[in-house]
Amino acid sequence: MKISSPIIEFLGAVIGPSTIKLQAHIITKVANFKDQELITTKGLRSWLGLLNYCRSYIPNLGRLLGPLYSKTSPNGEKKMNSHDWALIHKIKKMITDLPDLAIPPEKCYIILETDGCMEGWGGICKWKSQKYDPKSEEKICAYASDKYSPIQSTCMNLCINCGLDWTVFATCVSTYLFF
Incomplete structure (x- = not known):
């Protein structure tokens, strides 16, 4: 436990003097998530769950992820297509360039x-x-x-x-x- 620290790590965020940013280990986990694991429903759900930590940092993330969430539903199309992979790689790139929130x-x-x-x-x-x-x-x-x-x-x-x-x-x- 830290007392009187200017920087606090709490629930996936690093809260410092006038800023909030995503913890580095979450960014690394999302960006380095193996494509092989994303093919499975379990892996895709896990990756989408990690992205919930990023919702405050990326505008319209819910809308961006819509096509991927549909792949986790029982009735959704499970097979990944080229648009899905392009979206995944776009999000992985976005996650590495997140701005700090004020x-x-x-x-x-x-x-x-x-x-x-x-x-x-x-x-x-x-x-x-x-x-x-x-x-x-x-x-x-x-x-x-x-x-x-x-x-x-x-x-x-x-x-x-x-x-x-x-x-x-x-x-x-x-x-x-x-x-």
């Missing part, structure tokens, strides 16, 4: 950019020091997206889902110890 300070201007349709929703949580600071000063603190099952009305559910996913930033922004 933890918002206690008094800042929070921006929630959201979008949705009847099938799903997505959003970005950003912040800047002052309300009228230029757009170039905005820093990203989280991405979130998901599908609706069953299809739902967009506006209310979009607000509810984005708000629930980022409640943690509203309550833990000054201490950033528990995410």
